[in-house]
Amino acid sequence: MSAPMLEIDRLSVGFPDTQRVLVDELSLAIEAGSATALVGESGSGKTLSMLAVMGLLPPGIGVLGGEARLEGVDLLALPPRARRRLNGSRIALIPQDAMAALNPTLDVQTQFELVLRTHERLGGAAAKARTVELLDQVGIPSAASRLRSYPHEFSGGQRQRVMIALALSCRPELLIADEPTTALDVTIQQQILDLVARPREELDMTVLWITHDLGVVAGLADRVAVLRHGRMVESGTAEQIFFRPEQPYTRQLLAATPTLFDAEPGTEAQP
Template structure:
């Protein structure tokens, strides 16, 4: 069994704002094994990106780390100095983002940008670094890298720029690659190519990958493990098969049912009623309770703990519906129908 390379324990992150303190991450816990892909899924504002940026300590100056641990190879990253983090950030834990134009320097050709990253971390001569940059561009599928390394970011298509960003992230052969919505701005065909590329590179380089997305369908065929986030917490976690084939949290049901498919008509597209809570005023009980058709009085009073799902050692959900004394409920027929459509459309890929 692969060793655990990253362990996040009870992470809390807030932000000072003019309106007050925003509780963005509220007790997130998960682990990541060597060579594993973890997908963090949830609506915008659920805390996915904040949790991952906390790992690399790239959050803004108004950030408050309110507790918890981020353990990488036994070191708590929250306790390291900035100088110590610079030896890990990029070299051991790298990130790619959804818009490469905000990360690439428009005044420098892409080959030199990749080579510069190699030189900073590896203390390598420029000529050798450029040669290695060309090899990386070839690895990520950039056409004619012997010539195109001289091109500038604006001379590449969106999909090719994203490949450049992946090459830049791989420059130091990191142990962990964090991909923050890397396919959002791309069309469906290019999305699939980028997903397949990341999955292929993970296997070739034995990397661990954390994939951040709001789209369950995007990661159906690449994730080993899925964590569903809502209002700063993980509400369900398990293997991809467990989350897609046996979801337990009403929020996970809603996410799955809201996925469009070839069989879904525009007028019948499901959406979760209501809106996420304002995290300036974090809810007392289960944050999803006001949007949950199955909410019980206890949901408005107490945050549910994680309950083990069946006999699985990997599948847990934070919902009072799994408490021994809770009534047995099944999703309404309409949700079941949509879920079956989703499975037929996406889950053959798992």
């Protein structure tokens, strides 16, 4: 078996001043081209773990121990400049709240140009054309006419589409989707999930889903890891977790999504 693309080894995250632990020795291996789901209720440490991997932890919270290696490179040891080059190019994040992630003072074209100039060395007409292409791909109507629009001028679903396009703009190897359907209308949720899942097939991209809802990733993930109170409680193939869970907590999560049990092993569960 080849080495994992991303290997997290005994990662601990918390408050350095008090040594209070929020994520406790998380270990997770993600294979290239796979789709892995990190699942658990709010506060279980899912998002903090991935923010630690990307070097984006909020002030006051830090890495207390462990390693995170991307194809052998220890991400946690990278200097800030190398980290900035990597984030957005090789690793990209779709955050929960697109309105908070997008800069409210800059129009869409400017925000894309900043990313494309930094990582792709594109500017001017080339960056503009690439932005229109990306917005078209995620279904923004009349994309060319929306380049000078600001985030607040888009609907919630459209902002999330813009955020997905921005994350995909440099064709990252690893795409982290953190609750990408949070606060969206149920009629929009499946469209957003499809937009995130599609690049895996088209670009052979590795996808890491972060969610509190096992139903969201049913049919989308190859492997599932379940977190509770910052600790891994169970991991395995999607079929193992959905149909043969070992831990009571995992069974509780499954019970919160009763439609999962309508599917039989070997059939595709629907989100």
